[in-house]
Amino acid sequence: MAKEGADMTEETEYMIDKNVKKEIDNVETSGNAKEMRAVILSGFGGLNKLRVTKKAMPEPQDGEVKIRVKTCGLNFLDLMVRQGTIDNPPKPPLVPGFECSGIVESVGENTKGFEIGDRVMAFVNYDAWAEVVCAPVDFVYKMPDEMTFAEAAAFSLNFVAAYMMLFEVANLREGMSVLVHSAGGGVGQAVAQLCSTVPNVTVFGIASCFKHAAIRDSVAHLFDRNVDYIQEVKKISPEGVDIVLDCLCGENTGKGLSLLKPLGTYILYGASNMVTGETKSFFSFAKSWWQVEKVNPIKLYEENKVIAGFSLLNLLFKQGRCGLVKSVMDKLLCLYEEKKIKPVVDSLWALEEVKEAMQRIHDRGNIGKLILDVEKSPTPLMASDSTETSEAGEEEEEPEGDNDSKERMPFIH
The missing domain is CATH 3.90.180.10 (Medium-chain alcohol dehydrogenases, catalytic domain)
Incomplete structure (x- = not known):
């Protein structure tokens, strides 16, 4: 049977x-x-x-x-x-x-x-x-005339998302510090370049070890994604960081919140920890969801911390903010033409x-x-x-x- x-x-x-x-x-x-x-x-x-x-x-x-x-x-x-x-x-x-x-x-x-x-x-x-x-x-x-088609396809989503998270959501300013996961990816590299346009911004990057040699020049401090990066960051900056950009979710949510300085901002913009195998896994989804630290608004109030989410595609196609995105794109294209950023x-x-x-x-x-x-x-x-x-x-x-x-x-x- x-x-x-x-x-x-x-x-x-x-x-x-x-x-x-x-x-x-x-x-x-x-x-x-x-x-x-x-x-x-x-x-x-x-x-x-x-x-x-x-x-x-x-x-x-x-x-x-x-x-x-x-x-x-x-x-x-x-x-x-x-x-x-x-x-x-x-x-x-x-x-x-x-x-x-x-x-x-x-x-x-x-x-x-x-x-x-x-x-x-x-x-x-x-x-x-x-x-x-x-x-x-x-x-x-x-x-722009000098932009290649490959660069253009690497530009729009990554740089607009990075810019809006840094400047529209987290209000990046001179002297701040930023921790970004997947620092070797398209968004991670865009974040690092945009941070370099603001004086005295310190970037902490989390990435796999084999990527470190290639991206070392784009971030101030690099850490292996498989080590306890919380302690490593606090050795350099005991108070933590001003901005955390998290595309992983799961256990990294609680870690990111614990690293925030007072008035710091944690932004979730992805959940790649939910993808483990080739096909959808209910176990991976449930595990990642379970590991997310339950946010207590009173605790946020007491610690003066901000938690935020960001989805560029929802902003464009569901929430009708294409005018705002266009203004951001105009600023980014100026930075590109000034050779301050490059996909x-x-x-x-x-x-x-x-x-x-x-x-x-x-x-x-x-x-x-x-x-x-x-x-x-x-x-x-x-x-x-x-x-x-x-x-x-x-x-x-x-x-x-x-x-x-x-x-x-x-x-x-």
Whole structure:
């Protein structure tokens, strides 16, 4: 009976996957619309839920621009989307991705401020990982002439988030101190650069040991993420720090609050500790949630501490603060043109290499931002991984042991 139940489960899962694939195919082949390549997430789960395929090309509506995409940003949040660990995700199949850069190909009616041929970067509420994207003008920004498309895809989300947390939420000023987790990542590097634009700001960075040599010059004090960094920070600054930027959550929440000086600000802007394996884990989610220190408002009052949260995408797409974000982007572009800040690009990947790129982020192997380059040809060893299918339309399984022989980093910028 147990074997019969297992067979039924496998058969049910097979039929679900087949139905999802049929739904994708129906979306892709409907009508006579022009087609484009895009990364499709067929369902929430592991890397095998991603594939590159053709789908109908969108056309701009009123107030939108149509962008021929050159590059897309890849963030840890995209891993959480794939696993289905975010609140109220859209129903798959869907095209992931929240930021891109490219060239304006056409504009919709009543669209002002952009012309065909403009080089732009844009925030997108999903759908970014494709050859063509349509976005409302409120979320699109012209690129400086000297900025590359890879830099643009590494710029918008990371630097806007870092700037708003530091200056809009925490009110960073001269002489303050900042502790940032994942100091080697895209946001971490943006935080370090922005802190350097304010006199006498001390940056404490937490990162894996193997990243220290590469990022040592960007932060004043570096600590291994696996050691008791609280005691190490207090040896240097007994009172603690003014600002803590936490993208991990879990046990780091209590540690961050304990490190705050009076009038200090702790900001949670991610929860990567909830992602442990390739697929969603209820145990990891529950463990991380359990480890979060329960905040007592009376204690905050007595200790003169501030706890805050920040989500740039919610601010843009749910709370309608695109005007504020635009003003921040204008300030950031001035800093870029003054050569005071510059995005750090870890590596470039073809669309067909999206699984390997995601694995690099999951392994916390990147220093700076991973970029999907729409025009890049995949490395031959990777080319079949995201696109090859059997005659029945099912994804081919890789032979065991083959992963170790694959090149994981085709191009480092």
